[in-house]
Amino acid sequence: MIFENVREVEIKATNGRIEIEGWENDYVEVNYIIHGEVNVEVEQKGSRLVIREELRKKFRLFGGKNRWAEIKLKIPRGAPVKLGNVNGETKARNVLFTEATTVNGEMELENCEAEKLSTVNGEIRAHLRVAGPLKASTVNGEMELTIEELEGNVEIGCVNGDVTLRLTEFCDARIKLGSTRGDVELIGIEDGVIGTGEFEVKVGTVNGDVRVELI
Numbered sequence: 001m002i003f004e005n006v007r008e009v010e011i012k013a014t015n016g017r018i019e020i021e022g023w024e025n026d027y028v029e030v031n032y033i034i035h036g037e038v039n040v041e042v043e044q045k046g047s048r049l050v051i052r053e054e055l056r057k058k059f060r061l062f063g064g065k066n067r068w069a070e071i072k073l074k075i076p077r078g079a080p081v082k083l084g085n086v087n088g089e090t091k092a093r094n095v096l097f098t099e100a101t102t103v104n105g106e107m108e109l110e111n112c113e114a115e116k117l118s119t120v121n122g123e124i125r126a127h128l129r130v131a132g133p134l135k136a137s138t139v140n141g142e143m144e145l146t147i148e149e150l151e152g153n154v155e156i157g158c159v160n161g162d163v164t165l166r167l168t169e170f171c172d173a174r175i176k177l178g179s180t181r182g183d184v185e186l187i188g189i190e191d192g193v194i195g196t197g198e199f200e201v202k203v204g205t206v207n208g209d210v211r212v213e214l215i
Helices: 057-062
Strands: 002-004 008-014 016-023 027-035 038-045 048-055 068-076 080-086 089-093 096-103 107-120 124-139 143-147 154-159 163-167 173-180 184-187 199-206 210-214
Touching: 008 016, 008 068, 016 080, 027 038, 027 048, 038 068, 048 068, 080 089, 089 096, 143 154, 154 163, 163 199, 173 184, 173 210, 199 210
Parallel strands: 008 048, 008 080, 016 068, 016 089, 080 096, 089 107, 096 107, 107 124, 124 143, 124 154, 143 163, 154 199, 163 210, 173 199, 184 210
Antiparallel strands: 002 027, 027 068, 038 048
C-alpha cells in the first residue's frame, strides 16, 4: 500500500514484528502479513498515518502466541514516528522516533534518532547518529547504546539490567554515573568530559553495571 503526503506515523501493535526503514522517497509504503486471528488497520488522517495491529476481539482471551503480524514500512527520512509495541519485536533503520516503547519485546535501531526509548522485559540495542534531548530506560533488560553526536542532554536509566554507552569524540558530553548494587566503569574519558562538555549525560542503574566508553 502506498500513502502520499504523510508527515508523521503512529504505530500501535500487539504481538507485532515491526520493521521500519527511512528512505529518500516522499511517500510511505506499507506491507504486512497476518498470522492467525489478528487485525491490521492502516488509516491516513490528513498528514498522519496510523497503523494498528491487535488480536481479534473474540480471540483475545485465548492468548496470542500463535497470532501475530509482520509489518514492514518504508517512510520518508525525517518523518517522526511514535511507536508502541506489546509482545513484539521492533527493528528500524534511518528513522526519527519521537517515542518508541516496547513491553515484552526487544528493540534494535540502526542509524536512527530518538527522543524517548523505553522497554519493559526486553532489551534495547540502538545506534543513534544524533541524540539529545533523549530519555532512555529499561526494566528487566539490558541496554546497549551508541551515540555519534549530541545536540542536547541525555538521561539513561536501567532497573535489573546493565547499561553500555558508547560515545564518539563528537559528543560534547559531561558524564554523571551512578549505580545501586552494580559496578561503574568509565573508559577513555578523562574526568568524565568529552570535548566542551556542553551537554549532560546521566546514566544510572539499579541492580546493574554501567560502562561508558569513548570509541
